[in-house]
Amino acid sequence: MNTRLESDSIGEKAVPAAAYYGVQSLRAKENFPITGRTLRGGFIRSLAQIKKAAALANHEAGTLDAPRMQAIVQACNEIIAGDLHDQFIVDPIQGGAGTSANMNANEVIANRAAELLGKQKGDYSAVHPNDHVNMAQSTNDVFPSAGKLTALELMIPLAQQLHALQNALAHKAEEFADVVKIGRTQLQDAVPETMGQTFSVFAHMIARDAKRLEQARRELCVLNLGGTAIGTGINTTEVYRARIVPILSQLTGYPLHTAEDLMDATQNLDGFVAVSGALKTCAVDLSKMCNDLRLLSSGPRAGLGELQLPAMQNGSSIMPGKVNPVIPEVVTQVCFAVIGNDATITMAAEAGQMELNAFEPVLLDRLYDSIEDLTHAAATLTANCILGIQADRKRCRALLEAGTGAATALCPYIGYRKAAALAKKALRTGTPLRKLAQEESGLSAEQLESILDPQNLVGSTHTELSGKSLAG
Template sequence: MLKEASGEKQMGFRTESDSIGTKEVPKTAYYGVQTLRAAENFNITGLKLHMEFVNSLAQIKKASAIANREVGLLDRNIETAIVKACDEILDGSLHDQFIVDPIQGGAGTSANMNANEVIANRAIEILGGEKGNYDIVHPNDHVNMGQSTNDVIPTAGKITALKLLPKALMQLSRLNDALEAKAKEYDNVIKMGRTQMQDAVPIRLGQEFKAYSTVVKRDIARLTKVTEELMVVNMGGTAIGTGINADEEYLNKIVPALNSVTALDLRQAEDLIDATQNVDCFVAVSSALKTCAVSLSKMSNDLRLMSSGPRTGFEEINLPPKQNGSSIMPGKVNPVIPEVMSQVAFNIIGNDMTITMAAEAGQLELNAFEPVIFYKLFQSIETLANGVNTLVDNCIIGITANEERCKELVDNSVGIITAICPHVGYKKAANIAKAAIKTGEPVRKLLIQEGLLKESDLNEILDPVGMTEPGISAKYLLSH
C-alpha cells in the first residue's frame, strides 16, 4: 500500500546528484534533487502548485509514456509503472510531494522536474526498486522522454484552465438566470433612471435587471469563444518547437494519446514554433475574465447605490442582510456581497496586468514567465467563480424592491419633464423644470397650473410603460 511521505517518520537521507552537484534528499521523499533545489530557491508565495495543474502534468506524463511505448521507444514494464504512478496522482496520492512554488524561475522547469522525479520514484517502487535508483526509471530519460519543459508546461497550463473554466461559466449562467428572474419579478416597478448620478428619465427596475443579464450573457459568450484558443497545444515541439529529440511517430501520437487521457479535444498546433514562442492565448482568456469582472463590479456598484440608506439614500431596493456592518454603530448592515464581488474584480484586473506584462516579456523562442501567468490566471478563474457563486446565493436571489419608494422618487423628480418636452416644446419644458427645482413643487402640478396640459393628458403621457418603452409617447403625440 502506498504511504505518503508526510505520514512517515523521516529516516535518513539519500544522496542525489545533478549538474550543480550532490545533495541530500530525505529517503522517504518521492521528489528528487532538482525539486529540492527549486523549493529552496523559490520560496516566493508560500504556496504550492495548483493541484489541478499537478494533475494536468500527470496526464501529460501518462500520455507521453503511452505514446512512446506505442512507437517502441519505451519498455512496456516501465511504461506500465509510469502510467500507474500517474494514475495514483490523479486519484489524489502523492500531492504532498509537489513542493515547488507556483512562481519560479526557469520557465517552469522546476514544476516539470518535480513531476518527473515524483513519477519516476513511484514507478521505481512499483518495479521493486528503491527511490533514487534512477537506473530503473529515470526522470529525464524515461518520464520526460520526447518532451521538454517548453511543451509540457504550456500544455499543462492550458489543460488546467480548461478544467477550471466550466465552473466559472456555470456560475455565470446561474447569475444570468437569477437576474432574468428579477427582471420578470420587477418588470412593473417604475423608478427613476439616472445619468451621471443625476435624475434622467424613468425606467422599470425589471429593465435594469434585464440589462445586467444581457451583459452577463455577453461575458459567457466571450469566455466560451476564447477557450477555443486553449485547445491548441504545442506537445511534440519540445525545446523551441522544432521537435528535437522527439520521434516522428511520437509527434503524431502524443496529442491523440493526450486526448484519450484527458477526454478533451486538443489539437496540435500547425506551427509548433509559434505555439512555443507565444502565449497570447492566455492573454486573451485573461482579457475576457477582466472584461467580465468589470461588468460585474459595475453591477455591484449599482446594487450598492440602489440599496443605499436605508433612510438617507436611494432605498429603492433591499439587499439581503448578511452580517453586522459595524463594531461601533448598532444595527448597521453593509452591502458586503457586492463589496466582495468588486474586490474580486479588482484582483482579476490586477492579475490581467501581470499576465499581460509577463506575456510581453517573452524573448525569441520562449516565454520564461509562464509560471506567474498560470498562478494569476488560475486565481482569476477560481475567484471569479467563487465570487459569482456568493453574489447569486447571498445577494441577487434575495433582493426585494421598495416599490412605493421608487414611485415616490419618480413623482417628485424633475426628470419626467423629458416625456413632456415633445408636447410643450423644449423651452417651456425647461422653464417648468427650473421652477420645479426652485419651488420644490411637482412637475405635474406646475404643468396644470400653467395650463400647458390637462390632467388627463398627463396621465397618458406619464404612463409608466409609456415612459419606459420606445415609440409610445411619440404615438400619443401624433394622435393629438
C-alpha cells in the same frame, strides 16, 4: 532523518529517503521560497495526464518498452486520482520557465514507477526521470500545455456560476418588471425606467461575459506538445508527434489540437492574454454592477434606498443597527485583484525573449487566481445577494413623482424650452411636475394621463430574459 544521496549536473545532495521527489525538486524548493504555496492540485493532475499520454505515445512509437510504460502509466493514474500530491514541493512561482515543476513531476513519477518495478526510490536504472518519464518532451511544451489543461478545468465551475448568476438576474428582471423608477445619467435624474429593465441589463451583460469566456476557452485547446525545446520537435519521433495530442485529448475529454506552428506556440503566450482579457472584462462588468447595487440600496433613509439587499452581518463595531452591502463590496475587491492580475499576465507575456518565455510560472499562477476568485465571487453574489434582493416599490414611486424626469416626455407636445421651464419650476418650488403640467402645459387631462403614464414612459426596448433562455 534517513536520507539518500542523489546527484545532478550541479552536484550531490541528500534527499529524504522516503521522498518520491528527487534532487532537482529539492533544489527548487530551496531556491524559490516565494509564495509559501506549492503547485495546485489541478496543475499536478494536468502534468500527470501529459506524462501518461507521453508514455502511451512513446510506446506506440516503439521507443518505450511495455514494462516501463505500464509502470509510468500506473504512477500517473495514482497522481491523477489525488495520491502523492504532497510530494510536489516546488513553489508555483519559480525561475527556469517551469523546469522545476516539470522535473518534480518527472522525479515523483519515476520513483513511484521504480517501486512498481521492484526498485528502491532513487534507483533510476529502471525508470529515469529524464530518459523515460520526460521522453520526447521538454518543459517548454509540457509546462504551458499543463497550464492550459488546468485553466480549462478551472473555467468549468466559473461558467456554471456565471450562468447561475445570469438566471438569478433574469428572474429578478421578471419580478421587478412593473416597478417603475427614475433612471439616472451621471448620477443625476434622467428619465423613467423599470427596475426590471435594470436587472435585464445586468443579465444581458453577464450573458455576454459568459459567451466571451467560452470563446476564450478555445485558445486553451491549442497545444505545443511535440515541439519540445523551441518548437522544432527535436528528440521526438513522427509517431509521437502525431499521437501525443490526440491521446491527451482522449484522456482529458477536451477538444485539444496541435498548434499550426509549434515554434510560434512555444514562444508566444497571447492565448493566455486573451483568456485573461476576457476575465478582466468580466471583472469590470461585475464591479460596475456591484457599484450600481450599492448605490440603489444606499441609505436606507438618507440614500436612494430603492433596493433592499439581504442583511448578511452587522455593519459596524460602533454604530448599532448598521448593515453594509458586504457582498457587493467583496465582489468588487475580487474584481480589483483580477484586473491587477491581468496587468501581471500582460507583462509576463510581453517579457518573453526569442524562442521562449521564461515568465510562464507567474502568468499561470495569477491566471488561476483570477479564475478561482471570480468563480467564488459570482457564487456568493448570486446566493447571498441577488436571490434575496427586494425592491422598495413605494420608495421608487415617491422618487419618481418627486423628480422631473418625465419632462422629457412632454417635449414632443410642448417643446423643449417650455418643458425645461416646467422642470426648473418644479425643482425650485417643490411642486410636482404633473401638477404644474396640468396648470401650465395647455394639454388636456386625458393627454397628460397618457403621456405621463409610468408604463408608457419606460418604453419596451429591452429584451426579456428568462432563466431557461440564459441556461442555454
